[in-house]
Each structure stands twice: as structure tokens, then as C-alpha cells.
Amino acid sequence: MIDIQALYKISYGLYIVSSGDRSRGNGFISNTVFQVTAEPPRFAVCCSKDNYTAEFIIRYQVFSVSVLAQSASTEIFGKFGYRSGRSFDKMAGTSVKYGKTGVPIVLDESIAYFECKVIQTLDVGTHLLFIGELLEAESTDDSKEPLTYSYYRQVKKGVAPKNAPTYIDKSKLEVKSGSGLKKFKCAVCGYIYDESAEPVRFADLADDWVCPVCGSEKSEFIEIP
């Protein structure tokens, strides 16, 4: 049996992984950024093949990682996590610096960044695992904690988008108990509040609770089967 509660006990941070150059770039919210060797420092990032940023990393063979602050706003998740850069330029209106390879590095709401050159790519199924050698690293704000996925889920009420490695399609997995638990969908952005993955029932959320993605009020949510 596969108990999805067990999967939620793996700890992750949250990052914006970007690629491209000065003329065109794209980035997405990732929870899978890991150091894999110390000598020399190398990092793994996991990216859905459907993800527009994957095309940039394959073409440019570089990526940057911006470590999001715990205080990161819901807007940055709306921009980098739930919308595709195929339809708009994510770097427009974003505070960006360019690394030594020319890769865009998102500075908004982040506390540190890395710049890596891809040295290996592994096809792991629906996703690609890019292994990058560290070129540059800088801590830009030591006063803030890094955002963890656990904090994002528990405090900010965020859920993984469909392209995330940790996305859970609950219809395919066993659930220990689910009786009476409901789902509510934001009519504005499509975000789903799933009581089986949350500590509190939708009805018990504070009246001033808003959609973690687009900021819509609770009244915009409709119950779905």
C-alpha cells in the first residue's frame, strides 16, 4: 500500500529555477533542488518535461536557483508557479540580475541564489533531473528564513501544481481515511482546497482567508465532487 501521508513527510524548500539569457528567460517554482556532491559542489534540480523552463535549460545548459524567503507573497507563486511562460514574459516586471553565464537570476522575494552549469541530464520519466556544477553562490538576505514546502502547505495553504514531482493525484492512491472530506475550487484561478490534504475543514477557515494563488475571497470557492 502507498500511504500518501508518508510522502508529505519528506522535507523540501521552495525555489525559483530559471534559465535563458539576457534577451529571453523563464523560471518556475521548484521544490526539488538538492546538493549532490560537495567536492566540487554540484546540485540536482528536477523539472517536468512539460515545463517551459525545461526547454530553456536544455538549450542554454545553465540554470539559476533563487531560494524563496518564508515571507514570499502569494503573487510570486501565481506568476512563477501556476502560469506558463509560454503565454507571457515572466521576467518582465521582475527584479533580475544576470549571472556570469548570462542566466537570469530572480531576486524578488529571495534570500540567496546559485548559478550552475549543466554537466549531466537524467531522464527519470515524466521529469528531467539536471545536474549542475556550481559557478556562483550568494546569500543576499541573512535576516529571513528560507521558505519550506511544509510551511507553504501548512501556513500558506499552497498545493503543488500539476507539473510538480510531488503532485498527488489522489484518485490513483490509497488514502487512509477520507470520509466526509470535501474539495473546493477557486472559481477565479482554479486552485483546489482539498480537505484531505489540509489540517482544517474549508468551513473552519477564517473569514478573511484568501486563495493562496490569486487572492480571491472565500466566497469565490465552489464545492466540487
Add this chain to the structure above:
Amino acid sequence: MIDIQALYKISYGLYIVSSGDRSRGNGFISNTVFQVTAEPPRFAVCCSKDNYTAEFIIRYQVFSVSVLAQSASTEIFGKFGYRSGRSFDKMAGTSVKYGKTGVPIVLDESIAYFECKVIQTLDVGTHLLFIGELLEAESTDDSKEPLTYSYYRQVKKGVAPKNAPTYIDKSKLEVKSGSGLKKFKCAVCGYIYDESAEPVRFADLADDWVCPVCGSEKSEFIEIP
């Protein structure tokens, strides 16, 4: 420049990764366990080539992951994190169950476990990245939080052992400021308290502070160059 403070802002959990069978098994403390695909659920674990458990994973092509509880004792880090199974049987005296593949799964101080079959192995330099398909997952204790590496470093004062992907050899990297910071070594187990990687000076630690690895008193520490 590579600012090591930036590397500390990546979030990790802490796990015991084990392999073997009913007659012989071994496990080690890992901070690099992450989900890489959701359909089907696949996981990556990173393991030093020098690590005895790597030999078991290569031979048996299975591994288990036990998610450590935040309350995990220093003894379990001494046993699974800082000593090699080449010299003793780590599974002796450990509460273990065996998965459907026969792989040992450590239950001590853990809150969930996974069992995975290896489907790919990537050589990333000093380490191997094993990609495993999930066979079983169970959450065994919902009352406790998972241990994070950040908590381990900040609250439990732990450091990464030499085989960890996140081990920092400070002599090779630039440090923003290090003037006057000292190192103290536990004369019993060799653990090093390095002030440049800790929030407080050694002298300012509480009198009842003990070595996070072997439990020795502060008086057992000697200053090293």
C-alpha cells in the same frame, strides 16, 4: 565567488536510508531524499561512493527510507551517521521491519517509511544518485514532525559527516567573515564544533550542552587550529 552561507539555505529532511536483506543490512543518515516524479512515484537518494550502504544498494537494487522524527536522539546519529557498518552490524539492536523485497526498514525514531526498487543509477562524481520506484509507503506516527536538517544544525548542533553531499570543507571555499572564529573538537568522538558554521561561540554554549554525537560534556572539547 561561492558564499557558503547560501548553501545552508537549501532545505532538507533527515532520513535513514537502508539496504540489504534479512541476513545482512546496513543504513546511513541521508539528507538527500526527494521525489522526482509523481506518475509513477519515484524517488532519488544520493549516496557517497565510499559509503558502505552504497555497496548494498548496488548489490540488492532496493533501498528503504525511514523519515526521522524531530525528536530523534543523538545516539541514532552516532550509530547511523558517524560510524561505518563495515566494523559492526548497525541493524543489531535496532527495531527493524522487512519490506516486500526483504529490505530492512529502520523503525527506531522514525515517523514514516518508503520502500523503493532501483530503476536507474547516475554517477555524479563522488556520489551516486539512485532513482527508485516506490513499492510501499506508510506513515507510522502522525503525532510528530519530521526532522529537518535546519533544525538538526540549529537546535541539535549537528554537522554533516565527511561523506554527506552537503559537507563543507571550509578551507576550499571563500567565507564572508571568519576573523576570531575557532574550532573545538570532541576528544571522545572527534565531532568538531566550528564557530563559523554555528550561531553562537563555543564559550557561550550552556554549561549542560553536550556533544551532539556522543553525549560527552563540554569539558571534553579541545580547541584545534
